[in-house]
Each structure stands twice: as structure tokens, then as C-alpha cells.
Amino acid sequence: MLAKRVIACLDVRDGAVVKGVQFQDLARAGDPAELARRYNAEGIDELVILDVTATIENRRALADTIRRVSAELFIPLAVGGGIRSETDAEAALDAGADKVALNSAAIADPSLVTRLSRRYGSQAVVVAIDAKREDARFAVFSRSGSTQTGRDAVAWARQAADAGAGEILLTSIDRDGTRAGFDCEMTAAVSAAVPIPVIASGGAGTFAHFHDVFTAGRADAALAASVFHFQEHAVAALKSFLHERGVPVRQSSC
């Protein structure tokens, strides 16, 4: 049976892992390669490196981080943040990433999703959507949550899937960093609307939050950062918690 995936996110700035609350107030959390090693040993299913302050100057530092993290890991690795062109995607994939996550660049030019999925396969192309509740809809923001796009998350996810995206990484801006739980309603709405897997992100605080998003939220995968960063063996304990409650998970063989 296909397992629900538990994904650890490493928000990286200048080669170090940081974690923000609602996209601000970044606080350092550690060395990306060391954290990646720890998560792998604990049985994480996948890693995401998010370059939170991507600039042209630190693009080379990002490639080095990808190389260091992927050198000893044999699980899927996605990279996002500042992927604006085919050249950026190529650099990340050549450095050892298996997938690239496109956000603002996909909104500005959805054909980039199509071009990359034709070149590398749709499994290599994740469209990341940052959304916020506004009345009865889920409004999509770009540029790290700073710019209103006028799009609705459900409609944009559908369009991204049609354009060739292999997965959707859906982040709730309202919940990000709050530890108040995933936005299950928004996740379920997007998951029901697209044929491709949806990764829920933003708000993980307790093990029960993961259970909620895998059941009520209909998520195929759930991503978190700080809930794993600051607690040893959290991944294995979370997997046991989910397994005991009937959620199919891959339990570490070691």
C-alpha cells in the first residue's frame, strides 16, 4: 500500500538552516548536511531544501548545499526557492536534486512548468503554492507571501497539473510557523481537485496534526521543519504514532 510521506523541510539561508514564523523572524537551526543525515537515520521519506533568501550571489552556495546534502542520501530531494528559469532548474538537478519546486516563476510563466516537465519528466517538477484564506477562498501569493496574485489555490493547482506539474506543495501562509495545525480544509479542497499528489505544509505542531492532514486533509504527504529540528527521534516517533492509528507509513528498517 502506498505510504503517506513525511517530509522534512530545510529552510536554508547562506548555507545554514533557519526557520521562520509566518515567513519572518528567521532563527538559526543548524547545518543542512548534519540535519539531513539525522533525518535519514530516523526514517524521513523525503527532504526539501528551500532557499529562503535566494539571490544571485548565493546561488553557488545553494548548489554546494545541494551537493553536500545529496552526497550521502539515497532518498528523494527537492529544491525550491529562487528557481526562476530552466538554467536554475538545471543547476539544482545537476547538483543532485531530484525535483525542483517552482513558485513565483510558475505563476509568472506557467509554460516553464511544461518545458521542465518535458525535459526532465513531470516527477521532477513540483509547483509550490503559498495560499492564505480570504473570505471563502484560498488566495495565492507569490514572492515569499508578499504579493497578491489574484489567483485561487484550487484553480491554480489544476492549471499547474495540466501544465505538467508532478506534485503540488501547498503551504498555508496563515498557519506557517504557528504550530496550530495544517489547514486541512484547504488541503482537502486542492487534493480533491487534482489527479497529482499534494504535499501539505504550514502549521505542523503535534503528531495529531499529521494524522488530521492525512485523513481529513486528504494529503498525500506532509511537510514540516521545526517540529523535527528541535526534537530528537521525532520522525520515528511520528511514524509509530501514525502507524498505530491506521495511517500507512514506511517505518524505518534500521
Next chain:
Amino acid sequence: MTAPSIAVVDYRAGNLTSVIKGLTAAGSRPFVTADPTAAAGADAVVVPGVGHFAATAAVSEAMRDALRTAVAAGKPLLGVCLGLQFLFDGSEEAREVAGLGLLAGRCYLLQGDVKVPHVGWNTLERRRDSPVLDGVAGEAYVYYTHSYAAPLGDATVASTTHGSTFAGVVERGRVFGVQFHPEKSGEDGLRILRNFVALC
């Protein structure tokens, strides 16, 4: 004993960085090539690949001949993901493109009330023993990402179910195939690659 050389067939279907890394970690000396002569000279051949079956049309006739010759000479061959599908007669995904025909059957789109593509960790159900699965737990989780799959048959060593039940691992003589990505499947995946390298 020196590490065996493994030709990784390049036909521009996806990024080969991870496959090379995995084969290297498994104790071999992989090299990427589109040259049939170079592939024929290696100790073993790996056909990787992701994406659309139509991409395999880019595998030249000369390379197809080299692969068949290598198999006839008893060299180990491993198809990974799209590379496994390429071992079969063909695929519904691109009916006009012929597969290698080393295994009988056509690949088909996964059916059922499930999300397609099938992305993530799923279990292998062992049907019989195979040297590539030595030391791998009976119901090991491996990492899949695909929409089309190969039918069950005599060559099926292990199957996986996602809507349809399809061939996860195949073996016929020295020809092997895995529908999942061993280079992305943690310790069990590396074990499978090491088992393959040990056959070279």
C-alpha cells in the same frame, strides 16, 4: 578485484546524477554513454529513464543491437523505471515506439481509484527469490514515481499494488528490471544495486 564498469545508457530522458551516485555507492564504476561500442565494452549495462515512453525512441538501433548482444553474451542488464518498461514489447503510452522485446507484454496506464502518477514509498510483494533481492526484507518499501507499469508475468519477481497490481521487479536470465528508483529507496535500494553489481 576491481570495481566492474557499468554503462549507463544516455538517451536524454531525465537527469542521471542520482543513478550514477547510487551505482558508485554500490561499488561499481558507472559511466554515461550514448555510444553502442562503449556500452558493449562494459561489464554490465543499466538503462535508466524517466518520463514518457516515447523518449525511448531516442535509443538508436545500434544501441538496441548492442543491448541485445550484451544480453546474448550473458552480461547483466538492469532497467530502471522507464528502463524496465523498455525491456517489454512496448507501452500504451506510445504505441508507435517499440520496446526491446526481451520480456513479453505491453505496459499500461495504472487503473483504479488512485492518484496517478503513483508517487511515493510502496511495498514490494515477493513472488519468488531473485539474487537482486538478496537480503531485502519481504515487504520492503521502495520509492516509485510513474504512471505506466508493466504487466505481471513469468519474469515477475516482486509486485506492487497501486490501483493495479504490476511488476515491481523482473528477472529473466541476466536481465533485470525495477519499476521503482533503487537510487532513491534508502538502504534497501542500495542493497538491490549492490546485489546487481555483485552479478557483474
